[in-house]
Amino acid sequence: MTQGPASPLPAPKERRRLRENRSLTQADMAARLGVSRATVRSWEAGRSAPRGPVREAYTRLLLADPALPRAEVNTPQEDVAPELVGAGTGTRAGAGTGTGTGKKPSSRVGERPGRNRVEARIAEELLAGDGNEDSGLSEPSLTPAQAFDALYSFCAPALVRQAYLLTGRRELARESVERAFQQAWYRWxxxxxxxxxxxxxxxxxxxxxxxxWHRLRPRYRHPEAPPADAADRALLDTLLDLPPVYRRTLVLYDGVGLGLPETAAETEASTPAAANRVLHAREAVTARLPELTSPEDLHRRLAELASAEQLRAAKPRTVRWYGERRAQQWTRAAIAFTALLIGVTVLTLGTAPDHYEAPLAPPETIHGLPPRAAPGPLSAAEVKLRARLRAQEMNGPERLIPENR
Incomplete structure (x- = not known):
């Protein structure tokens, strides 16, 4: 028998069993509720729970009589993200409250219009992910290249716009996203x-x-052309004047739309520290731009600034090719350096002495010895003696010859 809307939500362990009793897959349940399969998997694992009309529709689908015909349920609703404590009204900027007011949640930074409901939900999870749910791209039926291309197609356009808000440079924003995906492909x-x-x-x-280190590169020493609109220039200058960690926290929280715990985890800070950074960043922005006092207005202006520039990312195949080429170049450089190091080591071992040689002492001058006399000309007496000796005959004894006996 079908339960009423006020029926309690079953425990996480019971949700999967009830879904299988109705012969529904996770994809079927996600299509009926207008959410992604990763969200349904997260509900069944107990990592999160639906809220608002989605919770009621999910409960009806689980507790419905399997013998009754299946009814299509199209009540998509954004999950309400937690707001910064003491800094808002209890809901995130641009997120629905789940009270049936019909207020449409605002799009995240860099989200492309014209998607159907399910595709937009998947893209949103890929762009802003809560860190607890799988993205659903690593399917066994997909090759690594196809899974990478799917992730790149969803994330790259928005990431380029987000990087532009962080740097204010178009080329650096594209380069940052391409390098990140090349690293992802290398470590896929x-x-x-x-x-x-x-x-x-x-x-x-x-x-x-x-x-x-980018400031040391010659191509990034001079600023790029600012946006054409004066309001966009003022907002971009205000963002660039913030410290990098404050700028990153503000873009993640008010631009991308991450929750406070997820923002703190991605910036490697505690939740109170991330909250203080958001507060101080908002104060710095409102001090120069008083019209952006409301978080909703700040979220909208960040989305408009990111979408004002015509920023296009390269094709995923090109990024993969450059990533593989860069990996090959680094591998060849490592091999060449290793071979050079081995050659230098062998040469050193071959030419180095293999025994100890005592060093020669430096020469020293010895004092106190008479100088050595050089031979000079003969005197008259010496000449007469030499002549007399030469004139005399040698009258010495005969040479003795031994006799052989």
Whole structure:
């Protein structure tokens, strides 16, 4: 018998059993509720729970009589993200409250319009992921290249716009995203099994974009052309004047729309520290732009600023090719350096002495000895003596010859 809307939600362990009793797969349940399969998997694992109309529809589907015909349920609703304590009205900027007011949640930074409901939900989870749900891209039927291309197609356009908000440079934003995905492709076995591959790539892109070493590169020593609109220029200058860690926290929380715990985890800070960074960043923005006092207005203006520039990412196949080429170059460089090191070591072993040789003492001058006399000309007496000796005959004894006996 079908239960009423007020029926309690079954325990996480019972949800899967009830779904299987109705002969429904996770994909069927996700299609009926207008959510992703990763969300249904998270509900059944107990990592999260539905809220609002989605909770009521999910409960009706689980507790419905299997013998009754299946009814389509189309009540998609955004889960309400927790708001910053003491800084808002209890709901995130642009998120629905689940009270049936009909207020449509605002789009996240870089989200492309024109998607159907299910595709938009999957794209949102990939772009902003909560760190607890799988993205659903690592399917056994997909090859690594296809899974990478799917992740890149969902994340790259939005990440380029987010990196532009962090750096204010168009080329650096594209380069940061491409380098992040090249690193992801190089370490794809690790990224593919990560609970939040989009968050992994986003963190890598942010780290590369905010690296202080870019200021030493000649091509990034001079600023790029600012946005054409004066309001966009003022907002971008305000963002760039913030410290990098405050800027990153503000973009993640008010731009991308992550929750406070997820923002703190991605910025490697505690939740209170992330909350203080958001508060101080908002105060700095409102001090220069008083019209952005409301978090909803700030979220909308960040989305408009990110979408104002025509920022396009390269094709996934190109990114994979450059990533493989870069990996080959680094491998060849490592092999060449190792061979050079081995050659230098062998040459050193061959030419180095194999025994100890005592060093020669430096020469020293000895004092107190008479100088050595050089031979000079003969005197008159010596000449007469030499002549007399030469004139005399040798009258000495005969040479003795031994006799042989």
């Amino acid at each position: 076995p690790e990224v593919a099994v990560d609970p939040d591959p989009a968050g992994w790539v986003r963190a890598t892109a942010y780290e590369y974009a905010l690296s202080p």
